[in-house]
Amino acid sequence: MGRRIAILLSGRGSNFLAIYENILRGKLDADICAVISDRSKAPGLLKAKELGLPSFFVSFKDRAKGEEETARIIEERGADLICLAGFMRILSANFVRRFKGKILNIHPSLLPSFPGLDAQKQAFEYGVKYSGCTVHFVDEGVDSGPIVKQAIVKVFDDDTPQKLAERILREEHKIYSEAIKLVLDNQYVIEGRRVLFKKK
Numbered sequence: 272m273g274r275r276i277a278i279l280l281s282g283r284g285s286n287f288l289a290i291y292e293n294i295l296r297g298k299l300d301a302d303i304c305a306v307i308s309d310r311s312k313a314p315g316l317l318k319a320k321e322l323g324l325p326s327f328f329v330s331f332k333d334r335a336k337g338e339e340e341t342a343r344i345i346e347e348r349g350a351d352l353i354c355l356a357g358f359m360r361i362l363s364a365n366f367v368r369r370f371k372g373k374i375l376n377i378h379p380s381l382l383p384s385f386p387g388l389d390a391q392k393q394a395f396e397y398g399v400k401y402s403g404c405t406v407h408f409v410d411e412g413v414d415s416g417p418i419v420k421q422a423i424v425k426v427f428d429d430d431t432p433q434k435l436a437e438r439i440l441r442e443e444h445k446i447y448s449e450a451i452k453l454v455l456d457n458q459y460v461i462e463g464r465r466v467l468f469k470k471k
């Protein structure tokens with residue numbers, strides 16, 4: 272796999288920025304070839320523009336058209352890997368099949384627990400003692416693809432969903448770049464649901 276990544280986001284873009292900074296610091300050898308957002312005013316998209324990265328707003332009012340336009344940009348820009356970083360839309364089976372094995376997502380819980388929205392709050396209210404975050408391949412389900420990497424975050428008695436979310440986010444910023452590196456290095460096999468990394 273080459274080393275060009277496209278980022279899809281809808282919001283503040285802190286995961287995108289963490290990836291960008293890890294590239295600058297030499298921790299991740301990759302180029303961000305496109306930042307695409309379904310929200311024209313997403314802070315993450317505005318930041319990407321400020322940084323001079325190729326940035327694209329794509330309307331998803333019509334999902335099929337939005338996906339087609341997104342796919343066109345991804346292919347034109349020659350992205351090898353698509354990283355969802357707070358992209359608040361479920362991609363169709365068609366789109367996922369078109370980029371099979373080339374889409375990663377980050378989710379703020381230890382999957383398969385607490386998929387979907389407000390995962391940190393769901394975990395907090397459930398009363399788990401440990402939560403965390405997961406980077407996984409995207410398949411046709413919601414937060415359900417094979418897991419590439421996870422990090423554990425302890426839940427304290429005096430926590431709030433907000434405080435827990437902040438500590439999980441710090442781990443997200445580390446493991447997303449690590450997972451991208453593992454995948455770009457292409458030294459893995461998928462057996463069933465298990466992503467296994469070959470020792471170098």
Ligand code: GRF
Binds near residue numbers: 282284286358440443
């Ligand atoms: C993160 O918590 C990520 O796990 C989830 O959406 C949030 C995006 O945050 N998928 P940011 O836009 O990267 O700051």
